[in-house]
Amino acid sequence: MTLVMEQAKTPGRATRLYRQARGVYAIWLREVKRSLRDKGQLIGGASRPLLWILILGIGLNPYFRGEVYGEVKFVVPYTYLQFIFPAVIVLNILYTSIQSAVSLIWDREFGFLREVLVSPMSRNTILLGKVLGGATTAVIHGCMVLVVARFVGINLTSGMLVSALVLMFVLAVGLTAFGIVIANYVRGFEGFGVFSNAVILPLYFTASSAFPLDPALTRAQTLVIYPEWLVFLVEHNPLTYAIDAMRGILINFNQFDPTLSYQVIGALVVGLYLLAIWEFRKA
Amino acid sequence: MAPVAPARHPVLDFAPLALVFGFLFAVSFLPPDTSKSEVDRFSRISVCMPSLYPPLVTAESATPGFDVDLVHAIAERNGWRVNVVSNSAMGRDFNPRHWRITRAQCQMLAGGIANTQTTSSFLDLTAPYLMTGWAFVGASGETLDTVRGPVGFHSGMTGLDRIGLGQYLRQKRLEVAVTEDAKALRAGLEGNVYSGAVTEALSARQVFADSAYETALLGTPLQSFGLGIGFWKGDLTLKQAVEETLLDMWRDGTVATIAARYDIDADLLCNPSEPECATGAERPPETE
Numbered sequence: 001m002t003l004v005m006e007q008a009k010t011p012g013r014a015t016r017l018y019r020q021a022r023g024v025y026a027i028w029l030r031e032v033k034r035s036l037r038d039k040g041q042l043i044g045g046a047s048r049p050l051l052w053i054l055i056l057g058i059g060l061n062p063y064f065r066g067e068v069y070g071e072v073k074f075v076v077p078y079t080y081l082q083f084i085f086p087a088v089i090v091l092n093i094l095y096t097s098i099q100s101a102v103s104l105i106w107d108r109e110f111g112f113l114r115e116v117l118v119s120p121m122s123r124n125t126i127l128l129g130k131v132l133g134g135a136t137t138a139v140i141h142g143c144m145v146l147v148v149a150r151f152v153g154i155n156l157t158s159g160m161l162v163s164a165l166v167l168m169f170v171l172a173v174g175l176t177a178f179g180i181v182i183a184n185y186v187r188g189f190e191g192f193g194v195f196s197n198a199v200i201l202p203l204y205f206t207a208s209s210a211f212p213l214d215p216a217l218t219r220a221q222t223l224v225i226y227p228e229w230l231v232f233l234v235e236h237n238p239l240t241y242a243i244d245a246m247r248g249i250l251i252n253f254n255q256f257d258p259t260l261s262y263q264v265i266g267a268l269v270v271g272l273y274l275l276a277i278w279e280f281r282k283a
Numbered sequence: 284m285a286p287v288a289p290a291r292h293p294v295l296d297f298a299p300l301a302l303v304f305g306f307l308f309a310v311s312f313l314p315p316d317t318s319k320s321e322v323d324r325f326s327r328i329s330v331c332m333p334s335l336y337p338p339l340v341t342a343e344s345a346t347p348g349f350d351v352d353l354v355h356a357i358a359e360r361n362g363w364r365v366n367v368v369s370n371s372a373m374g375r376d377f378n379p380r381h382w383r384i385t386r387a388q389c390q391m392l393a394g395g396i397a398n399t400q401t402t403s404s405f406l407d408l409t410a411p412y413l414m415t416g417w418a419f420v421g422a423s424g425e426t427l428d429t430v431r432g433p434v435g436f437h438s439g440m441t442g443l444d445r446i447g448l449g450q451y452l453r454q455k456r457l458e459v460a461v462t463e464d465a466k467a468l469r470a471g472l473e474g475n476v477y478s479g480a481v482t483e484a485l486s487a488r489q490v491f492a493d494s495a496y497e498t499a500l501l502g503t504p505l506q507s508f509g510l511g512i513g514f515w516k517g518d519l520t521l522k523q524a525v526e527e528t529l530l531d532m533w534r535d536g537t538v539a540t541i542a543a544r545y546d547i548d549a550d551l552l553c554n555p556s557e558p559e560c561a562t563g564a565e566r567p568p569e570t571e
Contacts, residue, residue, distance in 0.1 A: 036300050046303045050310065058315065061517050077403045079517045081315065140300070144307055151311040153407075153519040 023121040024129040031103060031133020036140070041099065045092055045141035049148055052088045056210075057081040057152070078251050081152040086246035087209035089145040089168065090239065094204060096141040097172050098196045100134030101179030105192055127180070127280045131273070134176030135169055142168040154250055163249045167265070171242050174269030177276035184279040206230070207239035213255060238268045318518035322363060322390060329366040330354050331384050332394035333373035338489040338545040339510075340394045349413075349545045350394045354512075356537055357528045390521060392513035399508060407516050409526050410555035411509020412538060413547070417448050417501045418484035420472065420491050425479060427501070432478035433458040437468040439483030444506050448481070451505055465490040472496065484551060492546035500550070509553055530556060 011019070035041055061080045107113035116126055146164065149156050156164075182199065186192045213226065213234060223231055234240055241256060241264035248254040248261070314320070322328045332340050332350065340348035351367065358365045368389045372382045384392070396402060398411045419427050427434075434457050438445060452459055460477065462468045469490050471477045480487070480496075484507075487498045500507060512529075514522045532538050533554050542552055 033296055036296055039299055042299050042303050046307060049307065054310065054313075061316070077400065079407075079519075081517070144303060147304055147307040148311040151313060151315055153315070153522070 020121060020125045023119070023125050024132065027116070027126060027129025028133040028136065031100065031130060032136050034103060035096075035100060035133070035137035041096070041137075041141075044099075045096060045144050048092050048095065049088055049145040052084060052091065053081060053145070053148060053152060057084055078253055079153065082154060082251045083212065083247075083253075084210065085145070085149070085152045085154065086250045087204075087207070087243045089142045089164070089250075090171065090207075090243050090246055091204055091209070092141045092145050093138045093168055093172050094175055094200055094239070096138040097134055097175035098179035098182065098200060100137055100176055101130075101183040102189065102192055103134075104130065104180055104183040105187065105189055108187070109189075123280055124277060127276060130180065131173055131176045131276065134179065135172035138172035138176065139165065139168050142172070149250075156250075160249055164246065167242075167245055167249060170265065170269055174265075174272045177269075177272040180276045181272070181279045184282065203237065203239050206233040206237045207243050208234050208255060209239075209243055238264050241265060242268075314520045316517055316520055318390065318514070318522075319520035319524050322361075322521060326363055327366055328358055328363045328391055329368055329389040330391045330393055331368045331370050331373065331382075331389035332392070334369045334371045336373070336395050338485055338547065346544060348394070349541060349547060352541045352544070353412075353532075353538070354391070354393050356532060356541065357525055360528050360531070361524060386515050390515070390518065391525070396511055396513040397508040398511050402513065405516070406513040407518065407522055408511040408513050409522065409529060411511045411553045412529065412533075412555060413485070413510040414500070414507055414551050414553050415443075415484045415510060416507030417443060417481060417505050418487040418498050419479060419481055419501055420487050420496050420498045421479035423495070423497050425497075426499070427452075427455055427457065427479065427481075430457070430479040433460050433476070435460055435462050435468045435471045435477035435480040437462045437465050437480070437482040437486075439465065439486045443483060443508075447505055451501075452481070469494070485547065488546055488548060488551065498548075526555070 057080060063080065104113070107116070117123070143165075146156065146161075179196070182196060183192060186195045213231065241261040244254055244256050245258060245261040245265060248258050254261070332354075334340070335342055336348070336350075338348060339350040341351075354367075355365055368384075370382055370384060373384075373392075373394060392406065396406070396408060397415075398408050402408060421430060434452070436459050438461075459481075460471070462471060465482065465486055468477075468480050468482060472480050473494070481501075482490075484498065484500050491498055512525060514525075529538070533556065538552065539549070542549075
């Protein structure tokens with residue numbers, strides 16, 4: 001009796017790609033399902049538009065009305081509600097993207113990450129699945145803000161909606177990658193929560209989210225009105241340009257050159273993703 | 284062996300998410316301000332309008348003007364009485380900063396509120412219902428390209444770009460004579476002093492309504508504007524109510540009937556439900 005040993009065939013490129021894609025899908029689905037089942041995250045996603053738009057927006061709206069019972073003063077083609085609306089979308093994306101990286105700590109803590117890492121999937125594939133999962137959840141949370149567009153008086157056209165969704169997704173990819181970088185350094189749940197808040201809120205508040213650097217003013221006038229360090233922070237915060245691009249889409253108002261905004265966003269997303277690839281090799 | 288929890292139906296995964304979206308969608312229907320409820324409470328709306336701005340605001344009691352009739356029709360449908368606050372500064376230009384009006388005086392502004400970037404910096408505007416710009420008036424078949432001899436000019440609304448028009452007319456090598464008022468323009472045209480006339484489209488339609496002359500909006504490369512109803516920024520509920528009423532009035536032909544009373548042609552009317560009008564604002568001049 002002769003024993004014939006069949007040589008295992010090396011799978012073709014298409015098969016390998018298909019297997020990697022299935023792996024990405026599996027990780028993506030797990031991330032999305034887990035996020036959507038997390039009631040705490042959902043409540044957080046819903047509370048931000050409610051607090052920022054309903055309470056803060058309504059409260060400050062009269063001061064941006066152009067005039068109250070006096071002469072016309074503030075000259076901007078939007079209301080305060082409309083002004084903070086795109087910023088709250090970015091805030092929701094920022095929070096959700098960075099928080100989604102908690103799953104990495106979770107997986108590391110319970111040994112799931114080790115199991116995934118020893119699977120035939122490459123590290124880049126695993127990272128892609130995680131980033132896409134986080135980005136998808138973040139876009140869904142961004143959509144929670146878009147739902148209240150009627151309340152702030154923004155008529156969403158299909159073109160606006162598509163552009164906003166694309167921008168939200170691109171931004172979410174970059175910010176999820178950023179969350180993964182943070183999760184690689186901060187290994188505990190509590191530490192991650194504190195650290196991410198320490199990053200998110202300063203990033204958000206120095207991104208021209210709650211107050212405008214009046215575009216009607218020259219740079220010299222701006223520096224007279226605001227302290228130089230604040231103007232510096234606002235102008236050098238990449239999130240400023242993300243919020244500005246979102247404002248351009250939703251209320252047709254830009255404080256900065258829209259081309260520059262898209263260039264900054266592109267560079268930010270590519271840079272953060274490459275950094276995440278680099279960091280994930282050490283995971 | 285630990286008992287295995289039964290698998291959850293996939294739809295249940297999305298139930299909390301659907302609940303959150305449903306809740307936020309319901310929130311979006313909350314009134315963001317009190318502007319409409321204030322008007323409803325007193326059943327009265329104060330509307331700032333220019334003193335005279337034919338055909339939008341006229342001095343005739345039987346035909347008080349297109350915008351006056353329009354505002355009365357809107358108010359009637361909402362159960363409000365109209366208090367017209369006349370403002371002589373309003374007809375002079377398009378910049379609301381020069382009008383010296385405040386929220387205490389009126390809740391709504393009408394009578395030639397141009398949907399321009401300047402105006403939208405101060406006011407919230409409905410989608411335009413009328414278009415205006417520079418118009419040419421001449422004998423049938425005559426245009427600015429065929430006209431021979433001097434052309435009469437009356438500025439009408441000062442908000443239109445006279446510099447752009449001047450450059451345009453110079454490009455066409457036309458001799459232009461400025462007239463004091465619309466009546467002088469008509470007299471000059473009828474007396475063959477001018478071979479054609481250039482003035483603001485809406486006043487041209489009214490001044491030459493009963494004549495054999497034809498009026499045509501000059502359009503690009505010159506600017507044209509949409510005219511809408513203005514509100515103080517943030518008065519969303521009032522704006523939405525007026526916009527909905529305006530749409531209803533378009534659907535049942537009320538706007539067209541009012542326009543016919545003032546000889547405003549259909550080509551100057553702008554249905555807010557049409558995307559071109561809904562997007563509204565000024566149409567900038569095209570560079571040639």
